[in-house]
Amino acid sequence: MKKLFLLLSLTLSCQSVDHEKPATASETTQPAEAPPVDLTLAEANRLVALPLKCMQNEFPNKPSETLESEADLQPPSVVHPAFYGCFDWHSSVHGHWMLVHLLKQFPNLDRAEEIREKLQANLSADNIQQELVYFTKDVNKSYERTYGWAWLLKLEEELKRWEEPWAQQLAKNLQPLADLLVVRYLDFLPKLNYPIRVGEHTNTAFGLTFAWDYAEATGQTALQELIAQRAKDFYGADAGCPLNWEPSGYDFLSPCLEEADLMRRVLPEAEFQTWLGQFLPQLSDPNFTLEPGKVSDRTDGKLVHLDGLNFSRAWCLLGIAQTLPDYAHLKPIAYEHIRHSLPNIVDGAYEGEHWLASFAIYALSTAEQNQPSS
Template sequence: MNQTPTGRRDTVSQLHALAPTFADIVLENLSRPFPYSAHHTARSALDSAVPEQLHPAFFTSYDWHSCVHMHVLGVMLLEHGLDVDRDTALRAAIDENLTPEKLRAEAAYLRANPGWERPYGWAWLVRLAAACASASDARTRAWAVALGPLVDAVSELFRGWAATAEHPVRHGVHTNSAFGLALMVDAFQTLGRADAARTAQALALTWFGADTDWPGEWELSGQDFLSAGLSEADLMRRVLSPQQFAVWFARFLPGLRADSRILRPMRVTDETDGSLVHLHGLNLSRAGQIARILGALGHAGEPAPGIRSDAQSAPLSRALDPLLQAGLAGALSPDFMSTHWLATFAWDSLLSISALHERSS
């Protein structure tokens, strides 16, 4: 497999170098209650609670889903390893939020608002539980137990949605169905929730299994932080064998070139505009998705006559490093419109790229 300029050693060095900075970002976010975008539907004049009353566990970091995935990042950083002071501070901040009482209140809110944060916030929540459950430290695994009732609520809501939703959402923002399903497939499997994982896998095959000729040159919309096409591919590599996926991918994105629009880094013209900075996230999410897609193609060999996985991989490999570097620059922006969420996507992309290089070395 082709190597990108950012090799295994460079990526590991970046992870080590960024861990303290990202830990500080998590701590800052978890202690910052305002501004906060609640997206709460008020049902009466009396329904005007402040965010901490609505969401006692996840009331910081600008909005609910960003707060949840800041906790995910915090757990990943603890697992990676931090200096004693940051480890202690981060554990204390997370421990204060992930209490059984607070998480029961969060579960009650989700059940009372069954379409809220679907599927993006749901997906990050079960990923948080999975990250805690798979941690090497018993203190971190204890948070997974506390999150159990909230995962129960998400699982029930997800099954209800899966039974009634006939069509996926395909645009490149929070309600994208493929991105949410991808996180849920992994998380439900890690948590041993086989029924929910099978439901997510079946939904992926129903919605996306027959897709061909994705119009990659039409991407993007002006405030995407996800590539709709690559999000779909990143999901399908989870539910198909490597050989099946290589055939599917060749039909889904035929004629992919290094200069294809779907692989080009995007620039942000106003760092204070919360919608425009989504393009930083697009660069980072594309980088992570490409790394995981490359990993799947690397196991495919020659899956069918006329389909060569190495030929499919070449333009993806060349696109990977420019996307990563463009996204990392945005993740380190001082503006809160970037700092309240981009570090999670940056860390996730670096982990995926590091895993890719480890497999191919």
């Protein structure tokens, strides 16, 4: 079984708020070839507890619904029987992705049977059909565009890549909703005249990145070609992205780095290296540093977004390093971002526990791709 790798000098159980001290240049600039440390089964068991805690917990809930009439005033579990937990629809979706991903990596998780049972209960054909009914209403045409769409496709991609018969059945159940969202992308992207360059859900580059991965994995040629064209339209001439303006107070995505994460997918390697040299020239400097985002209050649901920023920055930096070997010096910066936030997402008083574990796991999975095979 492949292991997830992460450069961690401390374990999850012994971290404290001392991590909020600003990182010095000497702390941030680490040897690119420092030995990795495994993400252990014990740590995986710790993380899976978070989505399991909320995936069938209906309240509190932030529905973000558009109501056509009083008849639409229904409990979340009726409106979204598959994805009603974990505070909001998209967090529920990527919580499901995380459970599928970790169960594939660690079949012997302590709560493996519970995970399978909950996934099968939530992702039943009937439940997905009800989700489809919701999405096909005209008033919901832009619901979860494009952040939730992207995570739904990532979940379907993960299920399709797993040969377990029960996982293949869940992928079959989910396929009609994934198909609808592909159509939604194909309809929406030609109409989007300008990209959305923010650090939260509506970031266009992030929404296109996961959609590209799904299209590539499933042979959705039309979607892949459209994403490539739109990415070039939106970002091809960009230069000098002001990374020093980041982060904003509520960011969980880096506008600059998410753009680079998309462009490394759609451009040939040599073309991407030229583009990146113009877009973020400072990244090529072996002495480049980037301080992790600091959270002042982890009981505040918006301020805690910055932990998500640290994880998403990490997967973007690692992706660049994976694509361009000359940028290997970005790896220790990515690992430091993960190390800064990871220990804090297991605290029961943590406001981001309904979604941030999945960000951590996606960052760790990207880290694993940057390590030699064992």
